[in-house]
Structure formats: structure tokens, C-alpha cells
Amino acid sequence: MKSAVETLNPTRVRLTVEVPFEELKPSLDAAYKKINDQVTVPGFRKGKIPARVIDQRFGRGAVLEEAINEALPKFYTEAVESGELNVLGQPDVDITEFNDGDELKFTAEVDIRPTLEIPDYSGIEVVVDAVEVAEEDVDTSLEQLRDRFASTTPVDRPAAEGDVVVVDLEASVDGKVLDDGIATGVSYTIGSGQLLEGIDEAVTGLSKGGSATFTSELRGGSAAGVAATVKVDVSDVQARELPSLDDEFAQLASEFDTLEELREDSRKRLARVKAYDQATQAQEKVLDALIELVEVPIPEKLLKDEIETRVHNLEHHQFPATGQTWESFLEGEGKTREEYDAELENQSVKGIKTQFILDELVSKEKLSVNQEELTEHLVRRAASSGMTPDQFAQAVVEGGQVPMLVGEVARGKALALVVEAAKVTDTNGETVELEDEEDETAETVDAAALSGEGAAAEDEQPAEQ
Structure with missing residues (x-):
């Protein structure tokens, strides 16, 4: 088999493949066997019909078509591997030449991941909100608690x-x-x-x-x-x-004996929440800055498929579950359909860029994911989905989504590297030290990345012709 790669643009190539007829023999044999197992011819035992009889009864063309359908994925995959291509989605295959006994020629156009240059990202600087808990914040928190005990x-x-x-x-x-x-x-x-x-x-x-x-x-x-x-x-x-806000209420609503102890605990809890929000904000801003540094060509078909996937999820999952229509949804969003579509396209572009850039960093930095990291991520994802870890793990395995989870963790680790290298200060001019970024960066990546299969679908086989 011979193959050649023609670059159509930075995200799409055309493979030209030539297969000698003798290399189709295993597929021809498999085609005869398959037809043998499916048909009955008087005078012959099932599965023992000679090839010449099958040709006479059903036509040599039917056998050749079956053989080509069986062979194309294998030869396409060999051509992809030979060209060292990182393909996305399904190829568009066209058989350009084939006669019985002669070589098979076909082309396959397919999207590929673009080659990216990741520049030095150590100079990224971002400013985030300071972690400050005002007395009004504590008052509001206690009022909410008080309201629960009304x-x-x-x-x-x-x-x-x-x-x-x-x-x-x-x-x-x-x-x-x-x-x-x-x-x-x-x-x-x-x-x-x-x-x-x-x-x-x-x-x-x-x-x-x-x-x-x-x-x-x-x-x-x-x-x-x-x-x-x-x-x-x-x-x-x-x-x-509402109950009176006093020591008796503190004893009723918490493990504390005094209202002042309850206030102090609320203050610490709010500080933890604000610190988490600050870390998330830092990750999002660093990610945005990283995206600005890298030139990322976007495969048109991939972007189109991603947008269609998100719209499909709205129309067939979110809307039926919430009783919404496009009209009520857009009213709640405060947008026209044109404005929403433009925002959706921007989100999809950002998701694709995020995945491409971080995957390139994973490869460049030779990052790997161990079993403990994968398990921790699985537990967090299970909690957010409302399933037990065992239920979520079973669904992931049955759905063949383990590589997707591994990718999420790896991309989280890649973003953590960039965040660690960046200079993060708060609005008070204080340097912000972020800890345990890897536990949270995967969530930041998930929020920005693709909702559907999108760029995660690699090395797909061509559909039967």
C-alpha cells in the first residue's frame, strides 16, 4: 500500500491511498465467508458454497463491495499512522479508481489537530479579587441561617x-x-x-x-x-x-455555645469560599491569557459539529427537563437568538482552543495521570452528577469514557503548571499563593472545554461506503 498526504489548510488534509489488488485478498476471503454464512443455495451445505457459485448467483460486484467496505478502515488507519496524523472525527472518503483485479485507489479528507507553538508563558500576570470578608457578609450569612430556623x-x-x-x-x-x-x-x-x-x-x-x-x-x-x-x-x-439572634440561637443552629463563636465560624467559612472563588478566578484569567498567546486555527467542521451538539443538548435535554422553549429560554437569558448564537460560537471556539492548547502542553511537558489522580477526579465528577462513585465509574466504563476523564485530569495538570508559573496578585497589590491548583484546574478546564465529543474524537474509522 502507498499513501501520500496533501495539506489543504492548517487543520485539514487529503490522503491519497493506492492498494494493490493482492492486498485485498484477506478482505475478499472474509466477504465470501460472510455471504456464505448468510445465504442458502440448493445442493450446497450452508457455509460450503464455492466462490464461483456465489459470483454466479449474487454477482462478483456484491463480493467486491463487501470486501472494500471491510478493507477501507484498515487501509485508512495505516495511511493515518504512516503520515503520523492526529485526526479529528470522520473522514470524507471517495473511491477514485477500482476495477476487479486492479489496484484500489481512494482519497480521504479529514480534519487534523493543528500544529501549535506554545510560547514562554512564565510572563503571564493577572489580577484577582482580594479575599475580604465584610461584617455585612457575616450578617447576611447569619440572616440566611436564621431564616432556615423560622x-x-x-x-x-x-x-x-x-x-x-x-x-x-x-x-x-x-x-x-x-x-x-x-x-x-x-x-x-x-x-x-x-x-x-x-x-x-x-x-x-x-x-x-x-x-x-x-x-x-x-x-x-x-x-x-x-x-x-x-x-x-x-x-x-x-x-x-424568625428566632432571636442570640446565644440560644447559636446553640440551636450550630455546635457553638455563643453567637460570637458562630459569627467567627461564619467569617472563616466565608473566607474559605472567597479563597476558592479567588483561585477559580485566577485559573480562568490565566487560561484566557494563555489562549491570547497562542495562535490556534479552528477546524470549521469541528466547530460546526460542536455548536450543533450544544444546540441539540438544549433542545432535547435541557428544554424538556425544565419545560422551556426557545422563546422562554432567550427571555430568561435577556438575549435575541442572534446574540445567543454569537455567544455560543465564541464559547465553542474557546472550548476548542482550550483543549488543543492544553493537550499540546500535556505532550510537551510529558504529563501523565496516575490511578490515584484519576480516582480523585472521578469522585469529584460523581459528586457533581448526583451519582455514587461506583455508579459513575460503571457509567464511565460502559460508555467508553475513561480516556475522556484521563484527558480532563491531564489538561488540569497542564493548566496548573501555567498558573504556577504566572504572577497572580489581588486588587490590594498582594501576591496570591495558590495551593492545590490541580484539584480545581480540571473543573476550570471542564467549564471552558467542549460539551460534546468534539475535539476529543480522534483516530475515527471511516464509514462504510
Whole structure:
């Protein structure tokens, strides 16, 4: 077999492959065997039909087509390996010449990872927010904790903002009550915005036994996204009472004996959260600076596929789960479809650049991933997915996603190297020392990288012709 590589642009090549007919013999033999196992010819035992009979009965062309379909992936892979190409996605294969007994000639156009030059990144400098916990932050944290320990008391008066109402709901569309549009005994805090749009106005001012009707777009169920008429009956009105902010509350809500101890613990916890946010901000800013340093050609087909994957996930996963439509989604985002599409393209470009650059760094720095690092990353991913580590690990193995996880960890380690080399200062001019970056950089990389298979799909085999 002979092959040649023609560079069409920095991210796409054309392979020209010539295969002598004798090298097709194993595939021809396999084709005859496959047909033998599938057909029956009177006078011959199954699997024992001579090749000449198969040619007479079913045509030599059918055998050749089967043989070529079986052989193409192998010869394509050999050509890719011979050319030392790092391919992306499926090739476009075209058989340019083939006659029975003569050599097979075909071309395969395919996207490749571009060759990148990673410049010296040690001069990257970024500024991040300082870790500062104001007394107002502590006050807000304690108020939120206090709110969680609020009690309710039935009251004989009209409902007002902040009250809890117990309601029965009945939704109908075009005068017909929906089968899944009835809910009873629902507790709702007026002003929380956690139920249906319009319910706050409908129940405010109603007393126990009162009723109202309002129109709202349903968020889930059989009529998700549809404007429905909703009847609400108030069966109880309850006033919320907050506990006093004192030592007794500290003992009720925590393991501390005094309010001051609780305040100090809240202050430390908020500082840890802000430090984590600071580290994440540093990683994101360093990554953005690194991307600016490197010229990265983007494969057009890869970008198109990535955008289509993200849109598909919205339309077929997120929207059905949340009861959204494009109209309601864009309204919530505060964008037009054109603005959203432009933002989506920018995000996809950044994701592709991130993966290409960090993969190049992994190769350049000869970074590897050990079992302990992979296990730690798997545990974190499992926690964010709501699955147990064993469940997540099983899903990863069954889905063939282990290489993807290894890539995420390796890219996290690559970004950690860049962050370590960068100069990070806060808004107060203080140098920021980041610890355990590798535990968090993978998450930063995940947020920026591809949501679909995208650039991770390498060394794909061609589809059968």
C-alpha cells in the first residue's frame, strides 16, 4: 500500500491511498465467508458454497463491495499512522479508481489537530479579587441561617409578602383541567418566586378560604411552556417568625455555645469560599491569557459539529427537563437568538482552543495521570452528577469514557503548571499563593472545554461506503 498526504489548510488534509489488488485478498476471503454464512443455495451445505457459485448467483460486484467496505478502515488507519496524523472525527472518503483485479485507489479528507507553538508563558500576570470578608457578609450569612430556623403560626388575616400560604392549585388549558395540573396542600412563601409566575399577586390579600384565578406559563408537565389558567384556593395563612439572634440561637443552629463563636465560624467559612472563588478566578484569567498567546486555527467542521451538539443538548435535554422553549429560554437569558448564537460560537471556539492548547502542553511537558489522580477526579465528577462513585465509574466504563476523564485530569495538570508559573496578585497589590491548583484546574478546564465529543474524537474509522 502507498499513501501520500496533501495539506489543504492548517487543520485539514487529503490522503491519497493506492492498494494493490493482492492486498485485498484477506478482505475478499472474509466477504465470501460472510455471504456464505448468510445465504442458502440448493445442493450446497450452508457455509460450503464455492466462490464461483456465489459470483454466479449474487454477482462478483456484491463480493467486491463487501470486501472494500471491510478493507477501507484498515487501509485508512495505516495511511493515518504512516503520515503520523492526529485526526479529528470522520473522514470524507471517495473511491477514485477500482476495477476487479486492479489496484484500489481512494482519497480521504479529514480534519487534523493543528500544529501549535506554545510560547514562554512564565510572563503571564493577572489580577484577582482580594479575599475580604465584610461584617455585612457575616450578617447576611447569619440572616440566611436564621431564616432556615423560622417557625410558622396560623393567622386570621389577609396574606402578605413573607407569609406562608397553603394552597390547592388547578391548571386548565382552553377550559379543560389538565390531568397533571392539580396539586393540593402546597406550602408557598409569598415573594420567594419558587412556584408559578403571577401567584404572588393572586394570593396576596387573600385570607383562609379565599380563591383567585391567574394566568401563568407552566414550567413542567404535559403542557410545559403553555399559558394556562390557574385557580388557587388558600386553605391556610401562616406568619413566619424568625428566632432571636442570640446565644440560644447559636446553640440551636450550630455546635457553638455563643453567637460570637458562630459569627467567627461564619467569617472563616466565608473566607474559605472567597479563597476558592479567588483561585477559580485566577485559573480562568490565566487560561484566557494563555489562549491570547497562542495562535490556534479552528477546524470549521469541528466547530460546526460542536455548536450543533450544544444546540441539540438544549433542545432535547435541557428544554424538556425544565419545560422551556426557545422563546422562554432567550427571555430568561435577556438575549435575541442572534446574540445567543454569537455567544455560543465564541464559547465553542474557546472550548476548542482550550483543549488543543492544553493537550499540546500535556505532550510537551510529558504529563501523565496516575490511578490515584484519576480516582480523585472521578469522585469529584460523581459528586457533581448526583451519582455514587461506583455508579459513575460503571457509567464511565460502559460508555467508553475513561480516556475522556484521563484527558480532563491531564489538561488540569497542564493548566496548573501555567498558573504556577504566572504572577497572580489581588486588587490590594498582594501576591496570591495558590495551593492545590490541580484539584480545581480540571473543573476550570471542564467549564471552558467542549460539551460534546468534539475535539476529543480522534483516530475515527471511516464509514462504510
